[in-house]
Amino acid sequence: MAPLLHTHQIHPRTTLNHLHFLLYSLSLLLLLHHHTTTPSSFLLLLADVFLGFMWLLAQGYRWRPVRCCEFPELLSKVIASKDLPALDVFFCTADPYKEPPVGVASTALSALAFDYPSDRLSVYVSVDGGSDLTLFAFFEAAKFARCWLPFCRENGVMEISPEAYFQSGGCDGEAEEMKVMFESLKERVDCAMEKGYVDLNLVNSLEEKEIFKTRKNFTLEDHPSIIQVLLESKKDKDITSHPLPNMIYISREKRPASPHNFKAGALNALIFLCHCLRTSYSSFCLHAKASSLRNHDERNVDPTLDCDTCSNDPNAPQRALYYFLDKDFSPNLSFVQFPQRYTGINKNDIYSGEFKRVFILGEEGLDGLQGPNYVGTGCFFSR
Ligand SMILES: O=c1ccn([C@@H]2O[C@H](COP(=O)(O)OP(=O)(O)O[C@H]3O[C@H](CO)[C@@H](O)[C@H](O)[C@H]3O)[C@@H](O)[C@H]2O)c(=O)[nH]1
Numbered sequence: 345m346a347p348l349l350h351t352h353q354i355h356p357r358t359t360l361n362h363l364h365f366l367l368y369s370l371s372l373l374l375l376l377h378h379h380t381t382t383p384s385s386f387l388l389l390l391a392d393v394f395l396g397f398m399w400l401l402a403q404g405y406r407w408r409p410v411r412c413c414e415f416p417e418l419l420s421k422v423i424a425s426k427d428l429p430a431l432d433v434f435f436c437t438a439d440p441y442k443e444p445p446v447g448v449a450s451t452a453l454s455a456l457a458f459d460y461p462s463d464r465l466s467v468y469v470s471v472d473g474g475s476d477l478t479l480f481a482f483f484e485a486a487k488f489a490r491c492w493l494p495f496c497r498e499n500g501v502m503e504i505s506p507e508a509y510f511q512s513g514g515c516d517g518e519a520e521e522m523k524v525m526f527e528s529l530k531e532r533v534d535c536a537m538e539k540g541y542v543d544l545n546l547v548n549s550l551e552e553k554e555i556f557k558t559r560k561n562f563t564l565e566d567h568p569s570i571i572q573v574l575l576e577s578k579k580d581k582d583i584t585s586h587p588l589p590n591m592i593y594i595s596r597e598k599r600p601a602s603p604h605n606f607k608a609g610a611l612n613a614l615i616f617l618c619h620c621l622r623t624s625y626s627s628f629c630l631h632a633k634a635s636s637l638r639n640h641d642e643r644n645v646d647p648t649l650d651c652d653t654c655s656n657d658p659n660a661p662q663r664a665l666y667y668f669l670d671k672d673f674s675p676n677l678s679f680v681q682f683p684q685r686y687t688g689i690n691k692n693d694i695y696s697g698e699f700k701r702v703f704i705l706g707e708e709g710l711d712g713l714q715g716p717n718y719v720g721t722g723c724f725f726s727r
């Protein structure tokens with residue numbers, strides 16, 4: 345018998361919820377009864393019926409909340425590492441001034457640092473508007489990945505986004521070295537941000553200089569399609585000679601007459617690119633040669649991420665795979681979604697920035713019924 349990869353628990357709160365439901369429905373019925381037996385305004389009755397109905401609809405969230413749990417140690421018993429499906433992480437960004445490039449690059453680094461075989465992991469980034477500043481941050485991130493990935497692997501780092509890791513405090517020894525490197529990355533990107541363009545003096549490699557020169561006439565509203573391979577698993581290695589995952593940058597063609605600046609289109613472009621890279625490279629004009637990015641054409645699992653979110657669990661892909669690999673479970677499975685949590689909220693969350701109702705109560709509640717709604721980030725699909 346195949347080992348159990350995941351299980352779920354009915355939330356301990358459920359019995360209390362049911363009791364509350366019973367009491368509350370009783371009171372509601374009494375209230376309505378009271379309305380019908382005593383002369384009161386029809387509008388009051390209507391208001392109470394309406395509010396009661398709204399309350400009833402919301403009870404779905406409390407009826408059967410569940411919590412899922414996976415058993416990370418068992419995956420190797422079910423599938424060999426070489427048979428793992430290809431994992432294509434899609435994430436999009438648009439405006440370097442609203443979505444600071446260093447944060448966006450950190451999101452990319454958090455996906456690159458997934459604990460997943462690097463020849464099967466590709467990170468596709470869509471940059472609407474094709475800002476030079478964001479591209480510069482990605483070039484810098486690709487270099488930083490050579491040190492950051494082995495550091496995370498060897499130290500079992502959970503907070504795999506460097507920005508989040510260094511914000512969480514206490515760095516010494518090797519972590520201190522990493523911090524210095526990350527600070528220098530930040531300085532260079534911030535320097536470009538202040539200037540508003542990428543000064544060629546900031547760019548070290550000749551190849552990158554050439555790329556920025558060819559982009560001179562591009563503006564955020566007017567530029568051709570751009571595809572840039574930032575890391576190629578077959579050839580790029582980290583400082584411990586371990587191959588790095590693929591990282592590909594794309595910016596959709598933009599012309600003043602044809603505005604398109606929405607996330608859905610960006611995701612479609614990423615899926616299309618990913619498909620084309622797998623089947624043929626010839627129809628694309630790649631800035632760097634993508635000789636052998638992909639060589640397997642079996643099943644894929646595709647996580648999507650917003651650029652202002654990041655992963656804080658290197659095992660996230662494995663956890664999602666448990667559900668996709670479960671033969672009884674997967675026929676009815678559309679996606680696996682991770683809970684969205686916010687950082688930087690004040691201690692008592694007086695402004696309700698955590699969105700508890702949507703992201704905690706709602707998601708757990710719907711999970712016990714037919715599954716949560718797609719919130720747009722931290723979500724794995726199977727293709
Ligand atoms: O022209 C655009 C505009 C946005 N985005 C990206 O789309 C994502 C979400 O946009 P954001 O402005 O961050 O929207 P939010 O309101 O913060 O996000 C919520 O609402 C969005 C719209 O419903 C969903 O797509 C998100 O997943 C969900 O987290 C970000 O990565 C953006 O960079 C693009 O790629 N191109």
Ligand SMILES: [Mn+2]
Nearest residue numbers: 650651652653
């Ligand atoms: Mn957002």
